Amino acid sequence: MKKFLLIICAALLLVGCGGNQLQNVPPLPGTLPNALTAPEKIDTDIYFDATVSMKGFTTLAAGNVYITLPDLLGDLGGSIGETNFFAFGEQIRPLNRANYRKFTSPEVYTELITSVANVVDRADPNHLSIIVTDLFESDSDWSNVSQKLREKFFANHLSVAVIGIKNSFYGDIFDVGLNAAKFNYNSWDNPDRFRPFYLLIMGRDDFVKNFLRKFNELQNLPNDTGYLLLSENLTENPSDFSNFELSDVENFYSDDTLGLNGRAKEFGLDNFNSAASFMINWKYQPPLGACPLDLSDFDTAIEIFAVDGDENWILQEKNDVRVSLLKDDRQSQSFLMKISLTPEKSLAERKLNFVRIKIMPTERGFRLPAWVDLWNVTIDGSAKNFDGSKTVNLSRVLNSLKNSVFDASRPALLQINFVVTP
Numbered sequence: 001m002k003k004f005l006l007i008i009c010a011a012l013l014l015v016g017c018g019g020n021q022l023q024n025v026p027p028l029p030g031t032l033p034n035a036l037t038a039p040e041k042i043d044t045d046i047y048f049d050a051t052v053s054m055k056g057f058t059t060l061a062a063g064n065v066y067i068t069l070p071d072l073l074g075d076l077g078g079s080i081g082e083t084n085f086f087a088f089g090e091q092i093r094p095l096n097r098a099n100y101r102k103f104t105s106p107e108v109y110t111e112l113i114t115s116v117a118n119v120v121d122r123a124d125p126n127h128l129s130i131i132v133t134d135l136f137e138s139d140s141d142w143s144n145v146s147q148k149l150r151e152k153f154f155a156n157h158l159s160v161a162v163i164g165i166k167n168s169f170y171g172d173i174f175d176v177g178l179n180a181a182k183f184n185y186n187s188w189d190n191p192d193r194f195r196p197f198y199l200l201i202m203g204r205d206d207f208v209k210n211f212l213r214k215f216n217e218l219q220n221l222p223n224d225t226g227y228l229l230l231s232e233n234l235t236e237n238p239s240d241f242s243n244f245e246l247s248d249v250e251n252f253y254s255d256d257t258l259g260l261n262g263r264a265k266e267f268g269l270d271n272f273n274s275a276a277s278f279m280i281n282w283k284y285q286p287p288l289g290a291c292p293l294d295l296s297d298f299d300t301a302i303e304i305f306a307v308d309g310d311e312n313w314i315l316q317e318k319n320d321v322r323v324s325l326l327k328d329d330r331q332s333q334s335f336l337m338k339i340s341l342t343p344e345k346s347l348a349e350r351k352l353n354f355v356r357i358k359i360m361p362t363e364r365g366f367r368l369p370a371w372v373d374l375w376n377v378t379i380d381g382s383a384k385n386f387d388g389s390k391t392v393n394l395s396r397v398l399n400s401l402k403n404s405v406f407d408a409s410r411p412a413l414l415q416i417n418f419v420v421t422p
Helices: 002-013 052-058 066-078 097-104 116-122 142-152 205-218 370-374 394-408
Strands: 044-049 083-088 092-095 128-133 159-167 170-176 181-186 195-203 225-230 245-250 252-254 265-269 276-283 298-307 313-315 322-327 334-341 353-361 414-420
Touching: 044 052, 044 066, 044 097, 052 066, 052 170, 052 195, 066 083, 066 097, 066 128, 066 205, 083 097, 083 116, 092 097, 092 116, 116 128, 116 142, 128 205, 142 394, 159 205, 159 394, 195 205, 205 225, 225 370, 225 394, 245 252, 252 276, 298 322, 322 353, 334 353, 370 394
Parallel strands: 044 083, 044 128, 265 414
Antiparallel strands: 083 092, 128 195, 159 195, 159 225, 170 181, 245 276, 252 265, 276 334, 298 313, 298 353, 322 334, 353 414
8 A cells, every 4th residue: 555655646746737747758959069078089180281372381480380280280189089181282182190290391382272172071070170271262262161161060060260370481472462463471580570370170169169278278489379269159168057046036946857957947837827037147258269249239049849748849839038138247257137938928838848048149249359350451453452461351251251150050158948847
């Protein structure tokens, strides 16, 4: 008899109002991936631009980070797995260890055509891929590169980062302006005249962010360096209930019937017909290279799902969820966010409900870092305004990448996931 009573009690714990059972709950609809997970082994593929426009980075000793790059990238890649090296111009060829170290010498830079697009085609999304280049693309076809990055990386929730490094340079710069002018440029040992080269880093978000941090830690020369991270996840740590402080809860009470982890919160309701709300305190922690954000305006994407009789999540049509975001002046980069709703206008009664709220910057509020404009030069037809210490059309190139991640996988600041049990 006691055993029978225990079974009844256990069953009652899994039954909500109206007799809706909560066992065998289907997995919650997709959530934002973690910003950072423990590193695991992954292969790194490093592609050196072998065109003649890169030769000048190898010729001067003063302020030269470039000639240490093969060893630095090899060490960083080797710390997380196997490292593979390639050279590219129009075509791509593999390099053994002896040959990749030759990229510190000017004589290996003989290619005449640059095709970053071919490298993106070749890049394995399951690896960390790094392209060393001056961002010159033959036929100026960077729109093609951006499209390939959008389709292969951004649309598959992967990230792309750019590291720009000012380096001493003595050599020729080709195809400048509409007339494809050629300039001989010497930076001497003057840092103000150093010319930028770039690393494009592509792959899984956590590995890209981890690479940026490690590279920054190992960069011990005083060369100007700029970082840009393009990711759908705009924070350093997971921006969900594992890092939220909950306060001012009205008509909700904390529940743990489903045993959810800290990434989603489980609530019960005191009264289905009364307004409900809660406040969260959120500290914005931008990762290295994050785009500056204007949070005076933001977009929201709100979805509410309810479990039907076949234990499937069904998207609900009614929705009166309201979100307000206020700056918390007590702490730097801290915000107060209030979530409010009327259950009878938003939730399916006597059913398990899941609410997903994504907070996103607007397109106008999602900007490139300041260093991009400072390193940019726009050339007129005569190329009279040529400046070898800057990159031609850098702002246009990186804006195209920024627009690609915005269009393919809308970047989100935080995602608020909570379940309301019946």
